[in-house]
Structures are given as structure tokens and as C-alpha cells.
Amino acid sequence: MIRKGTIMKLYKGFEDEYQRRHSQIWPEMVDMLHEYGARNYSIFLDKKTDTLFGYIEIEDEEKWNRSAETKICRKWWNYMKDIMETNPDNSPVSVDLKEVFHMD
Template sequence: MQRVCFLLKVRADRQDEYRRRHAEVWPEMLAALSDSGWHNYSLFLREDGLLVGYLETEDFDAAREAMAATEVNGRWQREMAEFFEQPEAPDEAMVPLTEVFHLA
């Protein structure tokens, strides 16, 4: 199982709405994530807008491709793009960090 961690930056003026949207993730989006191999997926938001994402998957590239092929992901990404500081779409800006330690 691959452990994947990535960082994004949420705009300071959009953090409250970002939290609200993630308290109400569409059921079809949740199903698509699970069906695409995203497991133990968590997002952590720091006060300055730093967003830390973590997930476990068999193959991150395959999981991303599977999500990209879903209609619901396209809709979600378009709606969420305005929340982020980076110019790329959120799912394209997820660059995995290098794991340097893991306590098994």
C-alpha cells in the first residue's frame, strides 16, 4: 500500500467555505474516491491556509487517473479551483511528498 502526502494552499478568504464544502462532500464524489482506490483519505487545514492531504492507495497514478475519468471529479474540481492559490487545478497540483520515515 502506498502512503501519499501532498500540500496545497487554500486562500485565506475562502477557508471557512472550504471547510463547509468538505463537511458536505457529495455522496457520488465519496463513492468515486473509494471506487478509484483512495483509502484513508484525510485533509488537514492549518490557520494560514496550508492544506495537508494524506491517502493510502495501491497505485497513486492509477488512482488519480481513475478519478480524472469520472464526471463527478470534473464537476468537483471546477467548483473547488477558486479556493486555491496555485494556478493548476487542485487534483493536478497534488505533488506527493517524499516519505522519509514511517513507524510501522
């Protein structure tokens, strides 16, 4: 299992909306995440900076990267683009973090 950490940026004042949308995540989005090898996925919010920290475990990096090409992923990105920083293709602006310590 590969552990990944990323940071993203939420627009100010959209904390509740971000949480609401994720509490009602579409079942087909969850199915796609599992299909592409995602497990143990959590997102945390730093309210002071509106920074989101995502943690996910994946089976395979190449397989995971292909999830971005799915119709449901693109639909989710379009759904979220109004409340967070995004790239021109509507994917979240994200920074991959380097793991420097892990303990079971």
C-alpha cells in the same frame, strides 16, 4: 497500500468555506474515491500559511491517477477552483511529498 502526502494552497479567508464544502462532500465523489482505491483520506490546514496537507492511502498509483479523468472529479475541481490555487484544468496546484519516515 501506498501512502501519499501532498500540499495545496487555500486562498486567504476561505478556511470555513473549504471545511463546509468538504463536510458536505457529494456521495458520488466519495464513491468515486473508493472505486479508484482511495482509503484513509485526511486533509489538514495550517491556518498561518493557508497550506493544506493531504494524506491518502491508495491501492495502485496508475488506478488512482485515472480518477482525475472522471466526470465527478472534474466537477469537484470546478466547484473548488474559486477558493484554492488551481491549474489551467482546474485541478488543485499540489506538490507531492516524499515519505521520509513511517511508523505503525
